[in-house]
Amino acid sequence: MILTVTPNPAVDHTLQLESDLVSDTVARTDTTRLDPGGKGINVSEFLVELDVETVATGFVGGFLGQFLREELTMREITNDFIEISGHTRLNTTILAPQSEYKINQNGPTIADSSTNRLIETIKRHDPEIVVIAGSLPSGINPRTIDQIAEAGTWETVVDVAGDVLRDLQAEYALCKPNRVELGAATGGTVDSLDDAISAARKLRKHGFKHVVASLGKNGAIMATPDAVLHIPALDVDVIDTVGAGDALLSGVLTERQQGGSSEAALRTGVAVASRVISVSGTSVPPLDDLTTTAEEMPITAY
């Protein structure tokens, strides 16, 4: 079973506008949606659609926390959150014809006692893989992530900010930075595929057995103990990119869980991400009949 930890969950509010935002002018819309969000929670939602057993946990509080729990339960996503006294945040995405805006709140502060309860909750579910994903709210730091990784025999996968990746010290099965995070984690900028490949190799040496990096229009790479695999992005109509990285990770984990090769994992990841960017917000599209053949998705090994 794959357990996801979202230290800083969110309710995602997505608003679609018919014209671009103009300052000092009221924008109006009827097209809005509210979804449970936060990177680990999205991974659990995609895993359920991919028929993989998962439990979502993390810290929630207040009326948005209540909404998040109820909505996940309604969507049949098994969840076991730690209730905190602060409030779960509301993150906003504005989709205008020419632009995509994303505003994320910082979120509540987490007490040490809640962190201890989180570790107890993870142990109780006895997962094979623990995925820790998203920003760290105040009270949670890289040492907390290391503590979770070292608290059991599970494999730990992280999708956290570049500076957090840099400070982690435990052993990790996989990390999933994006292009910017890859640069921040390795102390440089990543402008080209070559930069991304050497940064991913560096990160492997830092204690991440596999590195899966989403590179936007340049597709994705996966650094393994044997090679760095690159796959170009699929040609799809993009509605918005929110959740694309979570989708990539879900596809990769699904294939790994089923014993697939690294090539198959990367192909499934890119196929799931391509589906997700063609729907609005963090809604979950059907994930059957994914395009994953070698002809349609060529891989180059470096």
Ligand SMILES: O=P(O)(O)OC[C@@]1(O)O[C@H](CO)[C@@H](O)[C@@H]1O
């Ligand atoms: O502020 P964080 O934790 O870095 O990211 C949170 C978030 O932007 O990530 C998800 C998309 O990946 C959204 O569901 C959510 O709003």
